[in-house]
Amino acid sequence: MATKNNWGRHTFFMCVLFLMAAAAIAMSAIVLHRMLNDDDSDDSPTSAGTGRPVSGAEVGNPPTTPTRSTPLPDSRQGAVVDCLPRNLREPRQDVTRGECERRQCIWRIAANSRAPKCVFPDTVGYKFQTGNTNHLKISRTGPEEVYGMRVHPEVDVTVEDYGDNALRIYFRPSNTQPFEIPEEALKINRPAPATDKQYRVEVVKTPTFGIKVTRNSTGSVVFDSSLPGLTFSDQFLQISTRLPTDNVYGFGEHNHRRYRHDMNWKTWTIFTRDMAPVDEWNLYGAHPVYMNLEKKGKANMVFLKNSNAMEVTLQPSPYPAITYRTIGGVLDFYVFLGENPNHALQQYIHAIGHPAMPPYWTLGFHLLRWGYETLDRMKIIHERNVNAGIPFDAQWGDIDYMYKKFDYTVDKSTFKELPEFVDQVHKEGKKFVVIVDCGIGSRGDLYSEAKNNSAGYRMYEDGLEMDVFVKNSSGQVLVGKVWPEESVFPDFTNIENATKFWKKWIQYFNDTERVHIDGLWIDMNEPANFVQGSVTGCPDNHWNHPPFIPQIFEGDRDNGSLYYKTLCMDGVQHWGSHYDVHSLYGHSESIVTYNALVELNPNKRPFVMTRSSFAGTSKYAFKWLGDNGSQWRQLHWSIVGMLEFQLFGFPLIGADICGFWAQAQYEMCLRWYQLGTFYPFARSHNIYKNDGVEYARDQDPTAWNSTFTDIVRRYIRIRYKFLPYMYSQFKEAHIEATMVLRSLMFEFPEDENTWSIDRQFMFGPSLLISPALDEGQTEVTAYFPKGRWFDYYEGEETRSSDGRFVTIPTPLSFLPFHARGGSIIPYQNVANSTQYSRLNPMGLWCALDETYSASGSLYVDDGESLDSYTTGKYLELKFELKEGEHLTISVVHQGYTPPGNLSFTVIEFSGLPGVPTSLSIDGRPIEARHIQLKHKIVQLVDINLDITKNHTVNWMVYK
Numbered sequence: 001m002a003t004k005n006n007w008g009r010h011t012f013f014m015c016v017l018f019l020m021a022a023a024a025i026a027m028s029a030i031v032l033h034r035m036l037n038d039d040d041s042d043d044s045p046t047s048a049g050t051g052r053p054v055s056g057a058e059v060g061n062p063p064t065t066p067t068r069s070t071p072l073p074d075s076r077q078g079a080v081v082d083c084l085p086r087n088l089r090e091p092r093q094d095v096t097r098g099e100c101e102r103r104q105c106i107w108r109i110a111a112n113s114r115a116p117k118c119v120f121p122d123t124v125g126y127k128f129q130t131g132n133t134n135h136l137k138i139s140r141t142g143p144e145e146v147y148g149m150r151v152h153p154e155v156d157v158t159v160e161d162y163g164d165n166a167l168r169i170y171f172r173p174s175n176t177q178p179f180e181i182p183e184e185a186l187k188i189n190r191p192a193p194a195t196d197k198q199y200r201v202e203v204v205k206t207p208t209f210g211i212k213v214t215r216n217s218t219g220s221v222v223f224d225s226s227l228p229g230l231t232f233s234d235q236f237l238q239i240s241t242r243l244p245t246d247n248v249y250g251f252g253e254h255n256h257r258r259y260r261h262d263m264n265w266k267t268w269t270i271f272t273r274d275m276a277p278v279d280e281w282n283l284y285g286a287h288p289v290y291m292n293l294e295k296k297g298k299a300n301m302v303f304l305k306n307s308n309a310m311e312v313t314l315q316p317s318p319y320p321a322i323t324y325r326t327i328g329g330v331l332d333f334y335v336f337l338g339e340n341p342n343h344a345l346q347q348y349i350h351a352i353g354h355p356a357m358p359p360y361w362t363l364g365f366h367l368l369r370w371g372y373e374t375l376d377r378m379k380i381i382h383e384r385n386v387n388a389g390i391p392f393d394a395q396w397g398d399i400d401y402m403y404k405k406f407d408y409t410v411d412k413s414t415f416k417e418l419p420e421f422v423d424q425v426h427k428e429g430k431k432f433v434v435i436v437d438c439g440i441g442s443r444g445d446l447y448s449e450a451k452n453n454s455a456g457y458r459m460y461e462d463g464l465e466m467d468v469f470v471k472n473s474s475g476q477v478l479v480g481k482v483w484p485e486e487s488v489f490p491d492f493t494n495i496e497n498a499t500k501f502w503k504k505w506i507q508y509f510n511d512t513e514r515v516h517i518d519g520l521w522i523d524m525n526e527p528a529n530f531v532q533g534s535v536t537g538c539p540d541n542h543w544n545h546p547p548f549i550p551q552i553f554e555g556d557r558d559n560g561s562l563y564y565k566t567l568c569m570d571g572v573q574h575w576g577s578h579y580d581v582h583s584l585y586g587h588s589e590s591i592v593t594y595n596a597l598v599e600l601n602p603n604k605r606p607f608v609m610t611r612s613s614f615a616g617t618s619k620y621a622f623k624w625l626g627d628n629g630s631q632w633r634q635l636h637w638s639i640v641g642m643l644e645f646q647l648f649g650f651p652l653i654g655a656d657i658c659g660f661w662a663q664a665q666y667e668m669c670l671r672w673y674q675l676g677t678f679y680p681f682a683r684s685h686n687i688y689k690n691d692g693v694e695y696a697r698d699q700d701p702t703a704w705n706s707t708f709t710d711i712v713r714r715y716i717r718i719r720y721k722f723l724p725y726m727y728s729q730f731k732e733a734h735i736e737a738t739m740v741l742r743s744l745m746f747e748f749p750e751d752e753n754t755w756s757i758d759r760q761f762m763f764g765p766s767l768l769i770s771p772a773l774d775e776g777q778t779e780v781t782a783y784f785p786k787g788r789w790f791d792y793y794e795g796e797e798t799r800s801s802d803g804r805f806v807t808i809p810t811p812l813s814f815l816p817f818h819a820r821g822g823s824i825i826p827y828q829n830v831a832n833s834t835q836y837s838r839l840n841p842m843g844l845w846c847a848l849d850e851t852y853s854a855s856g857s858l859y860v861d862d863g864e865s866l867d868s869y870t871t872g873k874y875l876e877l878k879f880e881l882k883e884g885e886h887l888t889i890s891v892v893h894q895g896y897t898p899p900g901n902l903s904f905t906v907i908e909f910s911g912l913p914g915v916p917t918s919l920s921i922d923g924r925p926i927e928a929r930h931i932q933l934k935h936k937i938v939q940l941v942d943i944n945l946d947i948t949k950n951h952t953v954n955w956m957v958y959k
Contacts, residue, residue, distance in 0.1 A: 078318060078319035079227055079240070079242055079315060079319040079320075079321040080108075080115070080116065080119040080120075080315070081116075081119060081120045081227055081228055081229035081238075081240045081321075081323055082116035082118065082119060082120075082313065082323065083100060083103055083105035083106075083116070083118045083119055083120045083124075083229070084099065084100060084103065084105070084116070084118045085116075085267075085311075085313070085325060086267075086551055087147070087548050087549060088549035088550070088551060088552065088554050089147075089545065089546065089547060089548060089549045095116075095117050095118050097117075097118075099118075100117070100118035103118070103143065104121070104124065104142065104143055105118050105119060105120055105121065105124075106118070106119050106120070106121050112264070112265070112316075114264055114265035115265055116265070120228040120229040121228060122207035122208060122228050123141060123142055123207065123208070123228070124141065124142030124143065124208070124228045124229055125141060125142060125208035125209060125227075125228045125229060125230040125231075126138035126139060126140055126141060126155060126208065126209045126230050127139055127141045127205070127206075127208065127209055128203060128205040128209050129154070131157075133159060133201055133202075133203055134158065134159050134160070135156075135157075135158055135159075136156070136157040136158075136159075136203065137154055137155070137156055137157070137174065138154070138155050138157060138209045139153060139154050139155075140152070140153045140154070141208065146231055146233050146236050146548075147233075147235075147236055147547035147548045148547050149233040149234060149235060149236060149547055150233060150234075151231060151232065151233050152173035152174070152176065152232040152233060153174075154173070154174040154175075155171055155172065155173050155174060155232050156171075156172050156173075156174050157169070157170065157171055157211070158170040159201055159211060161193070161194045161197065162188075162190055162191060162334065162351070163190070163191030163192060163193070163194055163347075164191075164194045164195060164196050164197050164198055165198050165199075165336060165337045165338065165343075165347055166191065166334065166335060166336045166337065166347050166351070167199065167201065167213065167334075167335050168188075168332070168333065168334050168335075169211050169213075169223070169225075169331075169333040169334075169335065170330065170331070170332050170333070171232070171239070171330060171331040171332075172330045172331075173232045178234070178328065178329055178330050179308070179328055179329050179330075179576050179577075179580040180329060180330055180332070181305055181306070181307050181329075181584070182575055184495060184575075185493070185575060185584055185587065185588065185591075185614075185616075186305065186352065186353075186587075186614070186615060186616045187353075188305070188334065188351050188352065189350060189351055189352075189353065191347075191350065197216075198215065198216055198217065198337055199213050199214060199215055199216060199222070199337055200213075200214050200216060201213055202214070204224070204226035207228075208226060208227075208228050208230065209226065209230070210224060210225040210226025210227065210230075211223065211224075211225050211226075212224045212225075212226060213335055215294070215298065215300075215337055217298075218294065218295060218296060218298060220244040220294045220295060220298070221242060221244055222243075222244055222292070222294070222300040222302075222335065222337060223241055223242075223300075223302060223333070223335050224241060224242040225239055225240065225241050226242075227240035227241070227242065227321065227323075228240075229323070232331075234328075235327050235328060235542065235546045235547055235548065236325070236327060236547065236548045237324075237325070237326050237327075237328075237329070237330075237331055238323065238324065238325045239323070239324050239331055240321055240322065240323040240324070241302075241321060241322050241324075242319070242320070242321050243292055243320040243321060243322065244292065244294045244295070244300075244320075245292060245293060245294055245295065245317075245320065246263045246316060246317045246320040247260060247292060247293035247294075247745075247755055248260070248261040248263060248290050248291070248292055248314060248320070248322075249261065249290060249291045249292075249293070249643075249644070249647060249743075249745075250287070250289055250290035250291050250301075250644060250647050250648070251268050251270065251287065251288065251289070251290050251312055252270070252283075252285060252286075252287040252644055252645070252648060253270075253272075253282070253283040253284050253285035253286070253287060253613070254268055254280055254281070254282060254283055255277035255278065255279060255280055255281075255283065255637055255641070256280070256637075256640050256641070256644065257280075257637065257640070258640060258756070258758055259639075259640050259643050259644070259743055259745075259756070259757075259758035260745075260755060260756045260758070261290075261314055262314070263314045263315065263316040263317065263320055264314075264316045265313065265314070265315060265316065266313070266314045267311050267312070267313045267314075267551055268280075268282075268311065268312050268314075269281075269282040269309070269310070269311045269550045269551045269552045269553075270282060270286050270287070270288050270309070270310050270311070270312070270583070271286065271309040271310070271550065271552050271562075271582070271583060272284055272285060272286050272526040272566075272582060272583045272585065272586065272612050273526055273552065273553055273564075273565065273566070274524065274526045274528035274565050274566070275553055275565075276626065276627040276628070276629070276661065277625060277626050277627070277628055277629075277634075277637070277641070278628075278629055281552075281553035282552050282553055283626060284526055284586070284611045284612045284613070284626055285586070285611075285612055285613040285614065285617075285623075285648075286307065286583035286584075286613075286614050286615075287613070287614070287615060287648045288303065288304040288305075288306060288310060288312070288324075288615075289301060289302065289303040289304070289348065289615060289647070289648065290302055290322075291341060291344060291345070291647055293341065293745065293749055293755065296750065297340055297749035297750035298337075298338065298339060298340065298749075299338045299340060299341040299343070299344040299749065300335060300336060300337050300338060300344055301335075301336045301338070301344045301345065301347070301348045301647075302333060302334070302335050302336070303333070303334045303336075303348060303351070303352070303615065304324060304326075304331065304332065304333055305332040305333075305334065305615070306326050306328075306329045306330065306331065306332060307329065307580065307581060307582075307583045307584050307614065308326045308327050308328035308329045308579070308580060308583075309326065309327050309328075309549070309550050309552060309562060309582070309583070310324060310325060310326035310327070310550055311324075311325050311326075311550035311551050312324055312325075313325075325548070325550060326550075327546050327548055327549070327550065328579065328580055329580065334348075334351060336348050336351070340749055341745065341746045341749050342738055342739065342746065345646075345647065345737065345738075345739065346736065346737040346738065348649070348737075349649050349737035350737055352615045352616040352619075352649060353616045353618070353619040353649075354619065354649075354733075354734055354735070354737055355618035355619065355649055355650060355651050355652075355733055355734055355737075356594075356605070356606075356618065356619060356620065356621075356622070356734070357605060357730060357731065357734040357868070357869070358605070358607070358622060358651075358652045358730055359605045359607055359863055359864050360723075360727055360834050360838070360863030360864065361393045361394065361430075361431050361518075361833070361834045361835070361863065361864075362393075362394075362519075362607055362622070362652065362681070363393075363652075363680075363681075363723050363726055363727060363730070363834070364391065364392060364393025364394065364682075364720065364723070364833060364834045365390070365391060365392040365393060365682050365683075365684075365716050365719065365720075366392065366393065366394040366395075366396060366433075366681075366682065366683035366684070366685075367381065367382065367385060367392055367394070367395050367396065367683075367684055367700060368395075368396035368397075368398060368683060368684065368685040369381065369398065369685065369686060369687070369688045369698075369700075370398035370399065370400065370660075370685070370686070370687050370688065371398070371400060371687055371688030371695075372397075372398070372400055372401075372688065373400055373414065373688070374414045374415070375401075375414065375415045375416070375417055375418055375421060378395070378397070378421070379421060381698065381700055381702075382395050382425075384702045385700060385701055385702055386428065386832070388701065388702045388709050388713065389713060389832070390701045390702065390709075390712070390713055390716060391713075391716050391717060391719075391720045391830060391831065391832050391833060391837070392430065392716070392832075392833065393430055393431060393833045393834050393835075394430060394431040394432065394433055394518070394519075395425050395430060395431075395432055395433075396432070396433045396434070396435070396521065396683070396685070397418075397432070397433070397434040397435065398435055398685075399435055399437070399483060400414070400415075401415045401418060401434065402483075403449075403450050403453040403454060404441070404446055404449065404450060404453075404484055405437070405441070405482075405483030405484045406440075406441045406446075406447075406450040406454075406457070406459070406484050407436045407437060407440060407441075407459065407505065408436065408454075408457075408459065408505045408506070408508055408509040408513065409450055409453060409454040409457060409513065410454070410513045410515060411453070412453055412454075418515055419513070419514035419515050419516075422515055422516055422517070423516070426516070428832070428833065429832065429833040429834075429835035429836050430833050430835075431518035431519065432515075432516075432517055432518055433517060433518060433519040433520070433521055433607065433609070434509075434515070434517050434520065434521065435520075435521040435522075435523050436520055436521070436522055436523070437482060437483060437522075437523055437524040437525075438482075438489055438490060438492075438522070438524055438525045438527050438585075438589060439480065439481075439482030439483060439484065439487030439488070439489060439524060439527070439528075439529075440459055440460055440463060440469075440484075440487055440488050440489070440490065441459075441460065441483075441484025441485065441486070441487055442460045442479060442484075442486050442487060442488045443484065443485040443486040443487075446484055446485055447460055447484075450484075454512070454513060455512065456508070456512055457508070459505055460488065462501065462504065462505075463488065463490065463501060464477070466497055466500065466501050467497065468490050468491060468494060468497050468498055468501045469488045469489060469490060469491060470488070470489045470490070470491045470567060470571050470572070470573055470578065471491075471571065471572040471573075472534060472568060472570070472571055472572070473539060473541075473543075473568070473570040473571070473572065475572070478534050478567060478568065478571050479534055479535050479536075480529040480530070480531055480533075480534055480535065480567060481529065481530040481531045481535060482524060482528065482529065482530055483524075486535060489527055489567065490502070490589075490592075491573045491574055492585065492588035492589040492591070492592045493573045493574040493575035493576075493581055493584065493585075493588045494573070494574035495574075495588070495591060495592060495595070498588075498592045499592050499595045499596050499599070502592050502593060502596045503595075503596035503599055503600060506520070506596055506597070506600060507600060510600075518607060519606070519607030519608065519609065520593055520597070520606075520607070520608055520609070521608075521609040522586070522589050522590065522593055522608060522609070522610050522611070522621070523610075523611050524611070525585055525586035525589045525610065525611060525612045526565075526566060526582075526585065526586060526611070526612045527566055527567060527585045527586075527612075528565060528566065529565055529566050529567060530565075532561060532563055532564055532565070533561075533563035533566075533567060533568035533569075534567065534568055538563050538568035538569070538570065539568070539570060541570060543568075543569040543570040543577060543579045544561075544562065544563055544568055544569045544570055545561075545562075546562070546569075546579075549562060562579075562582075566582065567582070569582070575588070583612075583614060584614055585612060586610050586611065586612020586613055586614070586617070587612070587613060587614035587616070587617045589610070589612075590608055590610045590613070590617050590620040590621035591620050593606070593608045593610075593620070593621070594606050594608055594619075594620035594621065598866065602866070603865055603866055604864055604865070604866060605864055605865065605866050606620075607622070608620060608621035608622065609621065609622050609623070609624060610622070610623060611623075611624070611626055613648070613650070615648070615649070616649070617650075618648070618649040618650045618651075622650065622652040622653070622681065623645060623650045623652070623653050624653065624654055624655065624656065624681060624683065625638060625641045625642070625645075625653070625654065625655040625656075627656075627660045627661060628655050628656055628659050628660050628661070629659050629660070629661040629662055630658060630659030630660075630661060630662045630663060630664040630665070630668065630669075630686070630696070630699075631659060631662070631668075632668055632773070632774060632775050634655070634659055635668075635671060635672055635675055635771070635773040636758070636759055636773050638654075638655035638675070638679075639675075639758055639759065639761055640758050641653075641655065642654065642655070642679065642680065642741050642761075643741060643742075643743050643758065643761060646739040646740065646741050646742070647739075649737075651680060651729075651730055651733035651734075651739065651740035651741070652680050652681050652730070652740075653679075653680050653681055653741070654676070654679035654680055654681030654682055654683060655679070656683060656684070656685040656686065657669075657672050657673060657675075657676040657679070657682065657683065657684045657685075657699075658672045658673070658684060658686060658699040659672070659686065659699075660685055660686050660687060661686075661687060661695075661696070662695070662696055663696050663697060664686065664696065664697070664699040665775075666704055666708065667775060667776075667812060668775065669699050669703070669704075669708075670708060670711055670712070670812060670813075671771065671772055671773065671777075671812075673701070673711070673712045673715055673716070674711075674715050674771055674772075674814075674815035675769075675771045675773070675815075676715075676719075677715040677716070677718055677719045677769075677815060678719070678741075678761075678763045678767070678769045678817070680726075680730075680740050680741055680763075682716075682719065684699060684700050684701070686699050701713060701716065711812075711813050714813075715815060717830045718792075720828075720830040720831075720834070720837055721827045721828065721829070721830055722763075722767070722825070722827050723828065723834065723837070724826045724827060724828050724842065724858060724860070725763075725764065725766070725767075725825045725826050725827060725858075726740075726763065726764070727859065727863075728764075728826070728857055728858055728859040729763070729764040731859040731869065732764075732859075734869070735869060740763065740764060741761055741762070741763060742761065742762040742763075742764070742765070743757065743758060743761060743762075744757045744760060744761070744762065744768075744783065744785060745757065746762075747762055747765060747785070748785040748786070748803075751785050751786070751803050753783055753785075753803050754783070754785060754803075757783055759771075759773055759780075760782060760783060762820075765820065765823070766819055766820050766823035766825050766847070766856070767817055767818070767819060767820070767823075767825070768782075768784070768789060768817060768818045768819075768820060769815075769816075769817045770782035770808065770816040770817065770818075771815055771816070772810040772814075772815075777810060778809065778810060778811065779807050779808060779809050779810055780807070780808050780810050780816060781805050781806070781807050781808075782805070782806055782807075782808055782816060783803065783804070783805050783806075784798050784800040784803065784804055784805075784806055784818075785800060785803045786800050786801065786802055786803050787799075787800060787820060787821050787822070787849065787850070788800075788820075788821030788822075788847070788848065788849055788850060788911055789818040789819070789820060789821060789847075790818055790819045790821065790847045790910035790911060791816070791818055792817050792818065792819065793935075794935035794936060794937070795910045795934075795935050795936035795937035796935075796936060797910070797911060797936070798818065819845060819847035819910060820847060821847050821848055821849040821850065821854070821911060822847070822848070822849035822853065822854050822855065823845075823846075823847045823854055823855075823856055824844055824845070824846045824847075824854045824855055824856030824879040824881060825844070825845040825846075825847070825856060826842060826843070826844055826856065826858040826877075826879075827842065827843050827844070827845060828840050828841070828842045828843070829841050829842075829843075834863070838863065838898070838899075838900070839899060839900035839902075840900075841902070841903060841904075841905040841906075842902055842903065842904050842905070842947060843904060843905060843906035843907065843908065844856075844879065844904055844906075844907045844908065845908045845910070846879075846881050846887065846907065846908065846909045846910070847910045847911060848881065848884060848909065848910065848911035848912060849911075851883070852881075852882075852883055852884030852885075852911070852912070852913060853881055853882050853883065853884075854879075854880075854881040855878070855879060855880050855881070856878075856879045857876065857877060857878050857879065858875075858876070858877040858879070858947070859874060859875075859876050860874060860875040860876075860877075860896065860898055860947070861873060861874040861875070861896055862896065868896070871895075872893070872895040873895050873896050874893060874895050874896045875891070875893065875894060875895065875896045875897070875898065875947070875948060876891070876892050876893040877889060877890065877891055877892065877947065878890045878892050884912055884913055884957060885916075885954065885955055885956060885957060886952070886953075886954055887907070887952070887953040887954075888950075888951070888952050888953075889904070889945065889950060889951040889952075889953075890950050891948065891949065891950055894948065897948055898947070898948075901946070902946075902947045902948075903944045903945055903946050903947060904943065904944075904945040904947060904951075905941070905942060905943060905944055905945075906939060906940065906941050906943070907939070907940040907943065907953065908934075908937050908938065908939050908940075909937065909938040909939075909940075910936070910937055910938075912938050912957060913957055914957040914958050915931070915933065915938065915957065915958050916931055916938060916940075916955035916956065916957055916958075917955065917956050917957070917958050918955060918956045919931060919940065919953070919954070919955045920953075920954045920955070921943060921945065921951065921952070921953050921954075922951055922952055923952070926940075926943070930942055930943060940953070
C-alpha cells in the first residue's frame with residue numbers, strides 16, 4: 001500500500017490520478033511526458049530512414065563522417081565505460097569535450113546516440129601488485145581523486161570457491177573498515193567444498209586489472225572485470241563486467257517494461273523508495289542480482305551483496321557489459337553457474353536462503369479495499385461475494401480500521417464490532433489479515449486520543465523505554481510524518497529489542513483489541529515519510545548530500561536528495577547509518593515480524609506480506625507488486641514483475657487485480673481476473689475514497705453485473721480446482737528452490753523464440769497461460785514450444801515439432817491455457833474456501849507426450865504447520881504413466897493422513913492414441929460405464945482411489 005496523507009495515499013500519485021482523469025494538474029515536463037507517453041515499445045534507436053533497430057555491429061562504432069573522436073583501442077574489445085555518468089548532485093549539463101579531457105578521458109562520437117561520448121582510457125583503474133589467484137593486492141592507476149574524494153590507492157581482492165558451480169569475488173580497499181551487510185541480515189550459505197569445479201579463474205593484469213571467470217564446458221566468459229574505470233573511494237565505487245550474451249534478466253525493484261532487458265545503455269537505480277509502479281523509477285525493493293542466459297541453454301546469476309544506493313548501466317551487443325556504481329560498502333560479488341536457468345537460480349536461492357512455505361489458504365483468493373471507511377461497508381462487500389458463491393479465503397483490512405491510523409488500534413466509532421466480524425469470518429472458513437505501518441504515531445494530542453480510544457495503548461512510550469526507535473545524528477529520536485501525523489520509526493535492525501516490542505503489540509491487538517488476525521501486511525517500509533528526512537529537515541553533510549548520487553527518483557522539491565520521502569541518511573540504526581542500511585529497512589522489519597509471529601504461535605506458519613524487500617527477505621515474508629494503476633498496460637507489466645520476483649526468490653507474488661489506482665473498466669477488469677487466475681498471489685485491492693473524496697468504483701467480483709460475476713466466478717473456481725497442483729509447486733520452491741511462475745525461456749532455454757516472450761508464462765512446469773492483455777483483443781498469438789500441448793476446455797491438441805506460433809480466439813469470457821504433454825496434474829473439487837475444498841474429492845489430468853507417457857506429483861500437509869516437511873508430517877505421491885496403457889500412483893512418503901477420506905474419483909487423459917477398453921484398477925476389472933468421452937478428453941469416473949494408498953490403473957486402447 002502506498003503512502004497515504006490527508007488528500008490521498010500518495011502525494012505524487014494523486015497527481016497521476018488527476019492527470020489520467022482530466023490532464024489538468026501541472027507537473028514537471030519530464031515526469032508528465034514519461035507518465036503519459038511511455039509504452040511498451042523497445043525504445044531502441046533506429047537507423048535513419050529504415051525504421052529498423054540499430055544492429056549490434058553498429059552500436060558504439062564511429063560514424064562514417066569524419067570526426068575528431070578517438071578510435072577505441074583493440075584491447076578494449078569494443079566495450080566502453082562512461083567517464084562522466086549523470087550525477088544528480090550536480091545540475092544536468094551536456095558533457096563537453098573539454099571536461100572529458102580534463103578528467104583524462106577519451107572523447108568519442110558513436111553512431112548510437114545513447115552511448116557515452118566520454119569514456120575511460122585503458123590506463124584508468126587498478127593494476128596487479130602482488131598475490132595469487134585467491135588473494136591479491138592491486139594499486140591505483142589513473143586520477144587519484146573522484147567527485148572531490150580521494151581514491152583508495154590499494155585494494156585487497158579475494159576469490160573463494162563456493163562449491164563446484166559458484167564463487168565469491170570480494171573487493172575491499174586496504175586498511176579500511178567500510179560498511180558490510182551483517183550476517184544477521186543476510187548470511188550467505190556455503191555449499192559443500194568443490195570437487196569438480198565447472199569454471200576456471202584467471203587474473204587479468206594488463207592493461208588494467210580484472211578477474212575473469214570462464215565456464216569449462218563451453219568456454220563462455222561469465223564474469224570479466226578487466227574493463228577500465230575500476231574505482232574505490234569512500235562514497236563512490238565503480239566496476240564494469242563483460243557478459244557472454246545480452247540476454248539479461250533481473251535487477252530490481254523497478255517497473256520493467258519487458259522481462260529481457262533493454263541493453264541499449266539503459267540505467268537502472270537500486271534504492272528502496274515509496275513510488276507507485278507507473279514509470280521506470282526505483283521502487284520498493286532492492287535486488288542487485290541478474291540472470292544471464294548463455295549459449296546452449298546454460299545460465300549464470302551474479303549477485304552483488306551491497307545495500308547502498310547504486311545504479312547499473314547495461315551496454316549492448318556486440319560487446320555486452322554492465323557497469324555498477326554504488327555510493328558505499330564493498331564490492332562483494334557471488335557468481336553462480338548453472339547448466340540451465342533453473343540450476344543457476346537454485347544455487348542463488350540456496351545461498352541467500354529458501355523461501356518460506358506459504359500457508360495453504362494464502363493460495364486462495366483475497367478481498368480488500370482501501371477506503372471501506374466503516375465496518376458496515378466492509379461487511380456489504382464481503383457478504384455479497386459470499387452470497388454470489390465466489391470462493392475466497394481472506395478478508396483484509398486496510399488502514400481505515402485503525403483509530404487515526406495508529407498501529408494496533410481499532411477505531412471504536414467506525415469499526416467497533418470488528419472483533420465479532422473477524423470471528424464470523426473464521427466461522428465461514430476464511431481468514432483475516434490487517435495492515436500495519438512502520439510509522440508509530442507520536443503527536444501528543446492525537447496520541448492521547450488514541451490512548452483514550454484503546455485501553456492500555458502506550459506504543460510510543462513503550463518504544464522510548466525500550467530504546468527501539470531510529471535516532472538522528474544528534475542521538476535523539478528521529479521524527480517524521482506518516483499517517484498518524486508526527487511519527488517515529490522502529491529500528492528493526494535491532495532484531496532482539498524490536499522483536500520484543502513488535503511481539504508485545506501484536507499480542508495487545510489480539511488480546512486487548514480482541515482482533516484475532518491470521519497474518520500481517522507490513523507496508524510503507526522503504527521506509528516512507530511524508531516529509532523530507534524529518535520534521536526538522538536533515539543536516540547538510542556528506543551522508544545526506546553525498547558527492548555522487550545515482551539516478552534515483554529525486555522528487556520535485558529536493559533535487560538530488562537521497563532522503564526524499566524517507567529518513568535522513570545520517571540517521572543511526574543498530575546495523576549502521578541509515579545511509580548504509582536504508583534498503584534493508586523492510587527486510588529487517590520482515591525478520592522481526594516473522595520472529596514475533598513464530599514466538600506467539602510456535603507451530604504455525606507466519607503470513608507476512610511486505611512491500612519493501614531485499615535479497616533473502618523471502619525467508620520471512622511474501623510480496624506483492626505495490627500500488628499499480630488500473631491501466632491496460634499494467635496487465636503485461638504485472639507478468640514481467642512476477643517473473644522477476646521469482647528470480648529474486650519470491651514464489652508467492654502477485655499484483656492487485658484490476659489495479660489499485662483510478663477507475664477500472666469492465667473489459668479490463670474481466671481480463672485481469674482471468675490473468676489473476678494464475679497469479680501465485682491473487683488479491684483484489686483498490687482505492688475507494690479518502691476524506692470523503694471518491695476515487696474509484698468497486699471492482700470486486702460482484703462489482704458490475706451478473707455476467708461479470710459469472711465469468712469471474714468461473715475463473716476463480718478454476719484457480720481453486722488447481723490449488724493442489726499449485727501448492728505442490730510451492731513445496732518444490734520451498735525445498736528445491738525452483739520457480740513457481742516461469743517464463744518460457746526458463747523452461748525452454750535453448751529455444752531462441754522463448755528468450756523475449758513475457759506475455760505468456762507457465763505455472764510450474766506443466767501449465768501454459770496465454771492471456772489476452774489488450775483492450776478489444778479478440779485473439780492472441782501464442783507460442784507453443786516443441787512438444788504436445790492440450791487445451792483445458794476441450795482437450796484440443798496443439799502439436800509443435802520445433803516450436804510454433806498459433807492464433808487462438810479470445811472472446812471476452814475466455815482465457816486460453818494448456819497442459820504440457822508429459823504432465824500429470826492433480827486437482828480437487830471446489831468449495832467456498834480452501835478449508836472446505838481440501839475435504840473434497842480429487843482428480844488427475846494426464847496430458848501425454850509423444851511417447852504417450854507422463855508424470856507428476858502431489859504434496860499434501862495440514863497447510864499451516866511451521867515445519868511440515870522437515871518434520872516429515874506430509875503425504876507425497878508420484879504419478880507415472882507409460883506407453884499410454886499403464887498408470888501408477890505411488891505413495892513415496894506417508895507422514896500425514898488428510899481428513900475427509902480423500903480419494904481420486906476422476907482421472908482424465910488428453911492425447912491417448914485411442915479409446916480405452918478392458919480397464920482394470922489394482923488388478924480388478926472395471927465396467928465400461930466408468931469410461932466417458934468429454935470432447936477429446938477421456939475420463940475414468942467414479943473410481944474412488946484412496947490417495948493414501950498405492951494404485952495401478954491398466955487398460956488397453958482400441959486404435
